[in-house]
Amino acid sequence: xxxxxxxxxxxxxxxxxxxxxxxxxxxxxxxxxxxxxxxxxxxxxxxxxxxxxxxxxxxxxxxxxxxxxxxxxxxxxxxxxxxxxxxxxxxxxxxxxxxxxxxxxxxxxxxxxxxxxxxxxxxxxxxxxxxxxxxxxxxxxxxxxxxxxxxxxxxxxxxxxxxxxxxxxxxxxxxxxxxxxxxxxxxxxxxxxxxxxxxxxxxxxxxxxxxxxxxxxxxxxxxxxxxxxxxxxxxxxxxxxxxxxxxxxxxxxxxxxxxxxxxxxxxxxxxxxxxxxxxxxxxxxxxxxxxxxxxxxxxxxxxxxx
Amino acid sequence: xxxxxxxxxxxxxxxxxxxxxxxxxxxxxxxxxxxxxxxxxxxxxxxxxxxxxxxxxxxxxxxxxxxxxxxxxxxxxxxxxxxxxxxxxxxxxxxxxxxxxxxxxxxxxxxxxxxxxxxxxxxxxxxxxxxxxxxxxxxxxxxxxxxxxxxxxxxxxxxxxxxxxxxxxxxxxxxxxxxxxxxxxxxxxxxxxxxxxxxxxxxxxxxxxxxxxxxxxxxxxxxxxxxxxxxxxxxxxxxxxxxxxxxxxxxxxxxxxxxxxxxxxxxxxxxxxxxxxx
Numbered sequence: 001x002x003x004x005x006x007x008x009x010x011x012x013x014x015x016x017x018x019x020x021x022x023x024x025x026x027x028x029x030x031x032x033x034x035x036x037x038x039x040x041x042x043x044x045x046x047x048x049x050x051x052x053x054x055x056x057x058x059x060x061x062x063x064x065x066x067x068x069x070x071x072x073x074x075x076x077x078x079x080x081x082x083x084x085x086x087x088x089x090x091x092x093x094x095x096x097x098x099x100x101x102x103x104x105x106x107x108x109x110x111x112x113x114x115x116x117x118x119x120x121x122x123x124x125x126x127x128x129x130x131x132x133x134x135x136x137x138x139x140x141x142x143x144x145x146x147x148x149x150x151x152x153x154x155x156x157x158x159x160x161x162x163x164x165x166x167x168x169x170x171x172x173x174x175x176x177x178x179x180x181x182x183x184x185x186x187x188x189x190x191x192x193x194x195x196x197x198x199x200x201x202x203x204x205x206x207x208x209x210x211x212x213x214x215x216x217x218x219x220x221x222x223x224x225x226x227x228x229x230x231x232x233x234x235x236x237x238x239x240x241x242x243x244x245x246x247x248x249x250x251x252x253x254x255x256x257x258x259x260x261x262x263x264x265x266x267x268x269x270x271x272x273x274x275x276x277x278x279x280x281x282x283x284x285x286x287x288x289x290x291x292x293x294x295x296x297x298x299x300x301x302x303x304x305x306x
Numbered sequence: 307x308x309x310x311x312x313x314x315x316x317x318x319x320x321x322x323x324x325x326x327x328x329x330x331x332x333x334x335x336x337x338x339x340x341x342x343x344x345x346x347x348x349x350x351x352x353x354x355x356x357x358x359x360x361x362x363x364x365x366x367x368x369x370x371x372x373x374x375x376x377x378x379x380x381x382x383x384x385x386x387x388x389x390x391x392x393x394x395x396x397x398x399x400x401x402x403x404x405x406x407x408x409x410x411x412x413x414x415x416x417x418x419x420x421x422x423x424x425x426x427x428x429x430x431x432x433x434x435x436x437x438x439x440x441x442x443x444x445x446x447x448x449x450x451x452x453x454x455x456x457x458x459x460x461x462x463x464x465x466x467x468x469x470x471x472x473x474x475x476x477x478x479x480x481x482x483x484x485x486x487x488x489x490x491x492x493x494x495x496x497x498x499x500x501x502x503x504x505x506x507x508x509x510x511x512x513x514x515x516x517x518x519x520x521x522x523x524x525x526x527x528x529x530x531x532x533x534x535x536x537x538x539x540x541x542x543x544x545x546x547x548x549x550x551x552x553x554x555x556x557x558x559x560x561x562x563x564x565x566x567x568x569x570x571x572x573x574x575x576x577x578x579x580x581x582x583x584x
Contacts, residue, residue, distance in 0.1 A: 058449060058480075194505075195348040195505050196544060198348070200545045221479065261478065265550060266551055266573075267554065270551065270573050270574060273570075273574045274578060278578040291550050298554065298558055301581075303561075305580070
C-alpha cells in the first residue's frame with residue numbers, strides 16, 4: 001500500500017508531457033509458469049489521448065498483453081518475462097502493481113471479477129481503491145462523485161453493487177478505475193458478457209471518455225463498434241502482432257483479418273466482395289468501415305448509375 | 307394441438323417470489339424443425355421461459371405442453387430426452403474428469419447399453435468436432451470448446467428440441483461460426499428443433515428463421531427474422547441493433563432497392579446485380 005507522500009513523489013517524478021508516449025511496449029515475450037510463449041516479441045506504443053483497439057481470436061494473448069500494462073504480468077502471475085514495458089515513464093519491472101495502478105486502470109471482462117466484494121454500496125465500491133491508497137477524505141468524495149457521474153450511475157450511490165444490472169456493474173467497474181484518475185484505462189472485452197442495453201451503456205461511456213481525451217487500450221470482439229471509436233488497431237494471433245495501423249488500414253485488410261478468424265465489419269466485407277466478384281471499382285483503403293460511410297458510398301453509386 | 311407443435315405454452319406465468327414475476331402470460335407454439343432465436347434484455351424472462359420447455363421450472367399459473375405432455379405431470383429428467391437444455395455457463399453443467407465421460411453421462415443415466423453409450427458419445431463428440439479431445443480434462447479446453455462440449459453432452463441424449471442459452475456469449479468470431487454451423491447441422495441432419503438465446507444479431511440473421519423478442523416477462527414481437535428486423539422502433543426500445551446490411555438497405559430503399567435484407571450474401575447479390583445491369 002502506498003503512502004500519500006509516496007504517491008505525490010511519484011507524480012512529480014513521472015508526470016509526462018502531452019506529446020509523449022503514454023505506453024511503450026518493447027520486444028516483450030512472456031511465458032506463464034504453466035503455458036509457454038503466450039507473447040512473442042511484441043512491440044507497440046500508445047500516444048496520449050489515443051484509443052487503441054486490440055483484436056484477435058480467443059487465446060491469441062490479448063488479455064495477457066493487457067496485463068503486462070499494469071504489471072500484473074509478471075508480478076502477480078510469475079513466469080518468464082522478457083523485454084520492457086514503460087507506462088507513463090515507469091518501467092513495470094521496477095514498480096509494484098499498486099504503484100502502477102494509479103497510472104493504469106484495468107477493467108476486466110466480467111465485472112464480478114472486479115468488484116471488491118467487501119463494500120455494500122456503489123459509493124463505497126468506488127471509494128474503496130482511493131481509501132486503500134490513503135487519499136484524504138475530501139479528495140475521495142470529490143473523485144467518487146465525479147467518477148459515478150461520468151459513468152452515468154448518479155442516483156444509484158446507495159445501491160448494492162450486486163443489485164445492479166450487468167451493464168451497470170461494468171460501468172461501476174469503470175468508475176472504480178476512473179476514480180484513481182489513471183493516465184490509461186485498459187479494458188478487456190468489457191462488453192462481452194453484456195446484453196444489448198449493457199453494451200450500449202458501456203460503449204457510450206467509452207465514447208464520452210474519448211471526447212475528454214482519455215487514453216484507452218481495449219480488447220474487443222465487437223469489431224463494428226470498435227470501428228466507430230478506435231484510432232488505431234493491433235491484431236494479435238498466437239502471441240504475435242500480425243497487423244497494426246489506423247483503424248481503417250486494419251479493418252479494410254479483409255483477407256488478412258479473415259485468415260486469423262476475425263470478421264471485418266459486414267459493411268467492409270460487402271464492398272470487398274463487390275470489388276472482387278462484381279468488379280466494383282474501389283480502392284481497398286476506401287472501403288467503408290462504418291455503416292454511415294457505407295450508406296454514403298452506396299448512395300453515391302446509386303446516384304451515379306441512375 | 308396439431309401434430310407439428312412440439313412445445314406449447316398457455317397463459318404461462320412464473321414467479322420466483324410473490325413480488326418477482328418473471329413471466330406474465332406467455333402464449334407460444336413451437337413447431338417441429340424450427341430454428342428460433344430468443345432475444346431481448348437480460349432480466350426479460352428468456353432463460354426463465356426456456357427452462358419451462360424441459361420442465362426445469364414448472365408454471366406458477368397456466369401450463370406448458372411438451373409433445374402434448376403437461377410438464378407438471380413429468381419430472382424434468384424424463385422430459386430431458388425430448389428437450390435438451392444447455393446452460394449459459396459451462397461451469398453450471400460440467401462435472402466429469404474427461405470429455406468422453408462428460409458426454410457419456412447422459413446416455414448412461416438413461417440406461418443405455420455400454421455399446422450404445424459409446425456410439426452415442428462418439429457420434430456427439432464427432433458432431434461438435436471434439437472427438438480428438440475425448441481423453442482431455444474438460445477444464446483444459448478453451449471457453450469456446452467447453453461450450454461445444456456442453457452441447458455435445460446434450461446431443462448424446464438425442465433430444466428432439468435443443469435449448470441453447472447464450473451459446474455465442476464470450477465466443478470469438480471462430481467460436482460463433484462453429485456454433486452457427488452446429489445449429490444448422492442439428493436442424494438439417496437430425497430434424498431437431500433449436501431454440502437459441504443470443505444477443506448476437508448477425509448470428510440470428512445467419513441461423514434463425516423465427517425471432518421472439520422478450521421484455522419484462524412478455525413477448526414483444528414474434529415472427530420471421532426478416533419481419534422482426536424491420537420493426538426498428540420496437541428494436542430500438544430494446545437497444546437491439548439489426549445487422550448492418552439491414553440498416554444499409556433500409557437507407558437505400560428510396561433508390562428502389564428492397565428492404566428486409568438480413569444476410570451479407572443477400573446484400574452482395576442485390577448490389578452485385580445492380581452493378582452488372584448498369
